[in-house]
Amino acid sequence: MREYKILFSVLLLLILSNLASAQTITVDNSKTPTQLVQELITTGSCVQPTNISINGYDFGGGEKSFAWFDSNGSGFPLEKGLLISTGRASSAIGPNTSLLSEGPSSWPGDTDLERAINETNTINATVVEFDFVAVTNYVSFNYIFSSEQYLSNPGSNQCNYSDGFAFLLKENGSPSNQNLAVVPGTTIPVKVTTVRGSGTICPAANAQYFDAFNGSNHPTNFNGQTKVMNAEADIIPGRSYHIKMVIADQGNNLYDSAIFIGGNSFNNDYAMGDDRLIADGNPLCPGETLTVTPDYIVPGTLNYTWLKDGIPIPGYTNVSSPTYTINAAGVYTLVADIGTCTVRGYIQVEYAPITANNTSLSQCDINNDGIATFNLNDAVSVVTGGNSAMTVQGFYRTISEAQNQQNMITTPQAYQNTAGNTVVARVKNGFNCVAYATITLQVNSSVVLNPIPTVEVCDYDTDAQDGFNQFNLTNITQQITNNNTLPSGALIQYFASSADALNLTNPLPNPYSNTTAFQQNIYARVINTTACYEILQITLKVNSFSSNLQDENVPICSGNSIILDVGSGYSSYSWNTNPVETTQSITVLQSGNYSVTVTNSEGCSATKTYFVTTSGPPTITSIEATSFSGAANSITVYVTGSGSYEYSLNNVNYQSSAIFTGVYPGEYTVYVRDKNGCGMDTETAYILDYPRFFTPNGDGYNDTWKIKNLDIYYPNSQLYIFDRYGKLLKEISASGEGWNGTFNNTALPSDDYWFTLTLSNGRIIKGHFSMKR
Incomplete structure (x- = not known):
């Protein structure tokens, strides 16, 4: 309600500060307590202060802890007023070049202050007190809190110290006080620790109300101060009130503080409701009105006058009604003439800007029936003026539907003008203000394009003939241009669907690979500012081979x-x-x-x-047989020839390897053939091994023990048979009949017998076998 006065003072004095930044405040010690208090009261106010007293410390020579101050063109935010301090008032004069810690420890504190802000051990208190009778139901005044304890480079142990002050208001006769020196919207007392900006190691608190940490070139000699703040309270008209303005050091007399109370700012005026400001998030919307009237009428009021920005409003001078309907931004003042004095009320109003520009959209009529499909979202940037604070809430067919939010168009990206050639956009700003813009839909007849033949390519891009390939769209553009007369500079774009072509969304890349195998339709759109062309369907075809042409x-x-x-x-x-x-x-x-x-x-x-x-055919050059090795017996075949060969021991099962392993004893025919059918060669091979047992029982089967084919490979070998005791029983030649199990024509018993075979190549083979009768 009083913010406009703060804002006006700050802006004005900041301008002055640029002109006289080197100046400081001045202090006048000559005024009496009565004069000091009376000059706090708004000029012409109906408030008459009584029982005035100011108690502080007298430093001698006319120097006290309270005085009248003047900004002296220095740029200090308050023009003039009452200064009360925990030290010498005149020491508040800038520049800020010394640390103020004045006042003796014998200078007492104030118990009312301690109770109000929950502190103890206060000293160096300065107290201003007076009574007044309320004329209206609201009281307020402006102030700044300054302190040496606003340190720009504090130590961590200095963050929790603050002197205290309070503005204690109570109805006379009441035992309880209300502290008006609080953080707005809270009950938190204003102190260094509760209103502090960022930039030091100490935590910021309610920084929006903090002004600055002061450098040396400052109008006052304090290290920092709050912004201009407003102390206010609701009161009961006709009642007598007592106010006590008090400041004191806390704990000791070091680091002084001061309160600057704005002169001519103590108001017992009308409460007119909250200001409606953009910064506060509650401005009025365009076209909206606000009817204001004070919530209390002073008995005996003669007339009312309304002013806008300090100028009387025609038709509202000396009228009988205190009510006014605001329809434009400004600072509005209500002045009530009580006869001997005036009572005022103030409210500042701002209107939130909103953009809703009318515009038009044009679209081609692909079949010249007067109906086209529009993407209404294309109009958003023009409707909102590109302002990100504006949003389109929806599109409607009529202004009535838009105002009532009925029948919103659900598919604005594909809207057909079957219901008419205008739609309405509902626009909202960040303050829920609404405006409307008309979008005119223009349907343009389309020029028919001559078609082009199916665009065919061969499937060269992959080994598999899968029907997918790349198409050079530039070549297709050339065909369309050759088949049609197009204006210079016309651009042709391609799309996967006619809907995309109509809305100019998702253009195809160049080159383009078809997404449907072998055959697919795409759509060409000629884009030109002077004419509208139909959407041309183009068939893409990928030709491939049906047969397998693998190497x-x-x-x-x-x-x-x-x-x-x-x-x-x-x-x-x-x-x-x-x-x-x-x-x-x-x-x-x-x-x-x-x-x-x-x-x-x-x-x-x-x-x-x-x-x-x-x-070519193979030629077996040699065969190597590994015998007398049991399961390790093998045959290795060596051949010559120019072909690719495979090998077999039975002419049925062939293998690529020339080595046969695990071959049983016996005679074998080795077959070698060309894999491509270019010839074969054969040769006989033998695998030798000794029998593990024999049964000389006269049945004609396995009656003798001998090594088959020994005479073929090793005709000069020597073979000796022994019993278990090493007695030689028989010597057998390679070509002999073998051993029949007798010694000196006497049949030997069933048992294990041993042999020694010496081959012609010097190899000696030893083993044993069983005779079973």
Whole structure:
């Protein structure tokens, strides 16, 4: 309610401070307590202070702890007023070049202050007191709290110290006080610790009410101060009140503080309601009115006068009604003439700006039926003027529907003008103010475009013929341009759907890869400011080969020929022969790489390469048999030849390896053949091993013990048989009949017997076998 006066004073005096920044406040010690208090009261006010007293400390020579101050053009935010301090009042004069810690420890504190702000041990108190009779139901005044305890570079142990002050108001006869020196909207007493800015190690608190940490070039000699603050209270008209303004040091007499109370600011005026300001978040909306009237009428009021920005409002001078309806921004003052005095009320009003610009959208009529599809969201930036504080709440078909928020258009991105060629946008700002903008929908007839043939490409981009490929849209643009007469500078864009083309959303990249295999439609939109063109459908087709044209390895037998046939069904063939052959197949006589390029009926070409390698029959040069090794018996075959060979011991099961392992004793035919059918060679091989037992029982089966085929590989070998005691029982030749289990024609018993075999290559093999009868 009084903020406009604070704001006006701050702005005015900040201007003055730029002109006289080197000046300081002045202090007048000559005024009496009565004069000091009376000059606090607003000029013409109906308030008459009585029982005035000011108690502080007399430093002698006319110097006291209280005095009248004047800003002296220095830029100090309050122009003049009463200064009360915990030290010498005149020491408050700037610049801020010394630390004020004045006043003796014998100078007492104030118990009322201690109770009000919950502190103890106060000293150096200065107290201003007076009574007044309330004329209205509201009282207020301005003040600044300054203190040496606002340190710009404090230590951590200095963050919790603060002198205390209070403005204690009570109805006379009442035992309780109300402290008006509180953080706005709270009951927290204003102190260094509760109103402090950031920038030091001490935590900030309610920083919006803190002015500054002062440098040396300051109008006062204090380290910092609050902004101009407003002490206010609701009171009962006709009642007598007592106010006590008190400040004191807390704990000791160090680091003085002061209260600057604005002269001519003590008001017992009308309460007119809260200011309606953008900064407070409660401005009026454009077109909105505010009817104001004081919530109390002073008996005996003669007339009322309303002023706007200090100028009387025509028709509202000396009227009988205190009510006024505000419809424009400004500072409004109500002056009530009581006869011997005046009572005033104040309110400041601001209007929140809102942007809602009318605009138009144009769209092409793709079939010339007068109906087009519009993206209403395209109008938002123009409607709101690009102001991010403005939002479009929705689009409606009529202003009535927009005002009542009925039947909002649910798909503004695809709106057809079937219900008319205008829509209304409902716009809201950050203060919930609403305005409306009309959007005119312009439907433009479309020029019919000549179509172009299906755009065909061959599937060259992957090994698999999957029907996907890239299309050069620049080439398509050239075809459209060649088929149509377009204005200079016309731009053609491409889209995956006609809806995207209509709304100019999601244009396709260039080059573009189709997303539907083999065939897909896309849509071209000619963008031009002088004409509207229909959306042109374009068919994309990917041609590919249905046959498999994978490269192939082909063998050829030495001295033979082979036919390479790529298959029928192609419109042309071209072989890399010399001279070039153009037939479906060719006959080749030697190895090499033969490539053929074929072209199908759709004009797509592909190349296949035959890797022809020569192959020939094998020749077995030797066979190595590993015998007398049990499960480790093996056959290794050695061959020569130019082919790729495989091996077998039975001409049925073939293997790529020339080594056979785990071969049982016996006679084998070794087969070696060319994998490509270019010939075969064979040879006999033997695996030797001794029997593990024999049964000489005369049944004609396994009656003798001998090593088969020993005479073939080792005809000169020597074989000796022993009993368990090492007695030689038989010497057998490689070609002999073997041993029948007798010694000196006497049948020996069933038992284990031992042998020693010495081969012609010097190898000695020893083992044992069983005889079972």
